[in-house]
Amino acid sequence: MSNAAFVASLLAGAAAGTSTDLVFFPIDTLKTRLQAVGGFFANGGYHGIYRGLGSAVVASAPSASLFFVTYDGMKSLSRPTFDRLIPSNGQMAETATHMFSSSAGEIAACMVRVPAEVIKQRTQTHQSDSSLQTLKKLLRNQNGEGVRRNLYRGWSTTIMREIPFTCIQFPLYEYFKKRWAHAANRDQIAPWQGALCGCVAGGIAAATTTPLDLLKTRLMLSKKSVPVLNLARDIYKQEGWKVFLSGIGPRTLWISAGGAIFLGVYESAHSLLS
Template sequence: MVLSSFLTSLLSGAAAGTSTDLVFFPIDTLKTRLQAKGGFFANGGYHGIYRGLGSAIVASAPSASLFFISYDTMKVEARPYIEKLIQNTTKNDAPSTQLADTLTHMFSSSVGEVAACLVRVPAEVIKQRTQVHKTNSSLQTLKIILRNENGDGIRKNLYRGWSTTIMREIPFTCIQFPLYEFLKKKWKEADASDGPLNPVKGAISGSIAGGVAAATTTPLDFLKTRLMLNKTSIPVRHLVQNIYRDEGFKIFFSGIIPRTMWISAGGAIFLGVYEMTHYVIDTSHLLSTFP
């Protein structure tokens, strides 16, 4: 059963991550160029919108698989501890089921994001530098980073923006996944069904949750983009001060429309494919031979 759950999460995550990146990569490119210093047209405009696709595709399956393996595992393993924590904190023998659900999903998705970022951050650095025409291909960008021309070190260059990526992903996932799971739960209650949720309904739930989370966390995404595109390392506080002084407050919401549209539609595909893969495996019992 443990192996079955592991393989289900692995396959679901890989299918979800790859399909989403393939479909929505051009919108991600436009968003990156809107956020880059100098503006949209100075960083390529509508030309070469598939630049950097290679690094995204290489990383999408392992990063999404890491996320869902961690997320699905922690949903089961962390739930008893969270219920006990709520009981000890509230002195209540019967803690709120919804509160326990929400905290479990927040914690599990946060663990999943940290695991996924081990793969995602280097791929994002390579992808975004290629998107703004720093080079013509992901491989060329990687070679430049490995040459360490700025003297910051390969690790710092590959993981530039790690802290702001985590700062963006944790709030994002703490909004998206509890809302996603809540919408699924309410839909199942309305259907009065004990079976797996229809993947289309899962996709709609993912789209709504993704759109809300995307719009809310756009300033953090903007800072992550600027850090990754910067030639040298810079403290986040100094970056915020410099941007606010030179470009004003509104610039922090650059790319909010394409980001919200992209993640809302992407959430439908990402979580829809995840639900579809789960649905196919659960209904066909493909993994029933595993212990």
């Protein structure tokens, strides 16, 4: 990746992440409260839907930048390898490249995203008054598990959710863009067309991975660490299988519309900066 491409990915990713979080934060709050123990109204209902916005805004630019710098860099680095491994099928090699690169991007982004998500979701469910107070409580290590474990609670489940999500979203996104450009007999599509491709791809990925998102939310809101399989079993026994689809509407709406803005802003900013 050239220096110019690196800077373009860095700045375009920051613009995309910040704009999406600012616009769709209330829907994310509603989704979190639907998934929390006790249900929607017990965790705040429609009140204070911008609670936790500070932690989201602080983390959105660096996490999105990390994602796109890693994603764009790994695409150019890994494509020759996948072409050698799958020489007879160019489409399969391209899909494998996008899946691998987006997974690497998500792991990099989660270094920033997970602590911000822990702070944000605890604040959204009224477990504290502000993002700063939530951070102070975590740093005080009241449960004795250590600051790192408190800030990165739900790390494994977040990765477990993000990799399937991104392995669905980005290959679909790139495929839709390619097909649209081919149908229009052009090399590239316009940014607004990229936004529509991101909207559809994000909605499909969001709906499919909602059960993993619920597990991630419950882990982040838990006061102590809980093994994921034990948590899933307990939720199923106590609340039934339908609870794993809690928040599927707001999540799909938020990520569909958010995907349009996120990838639309990214495409616009990247083409401008490039």
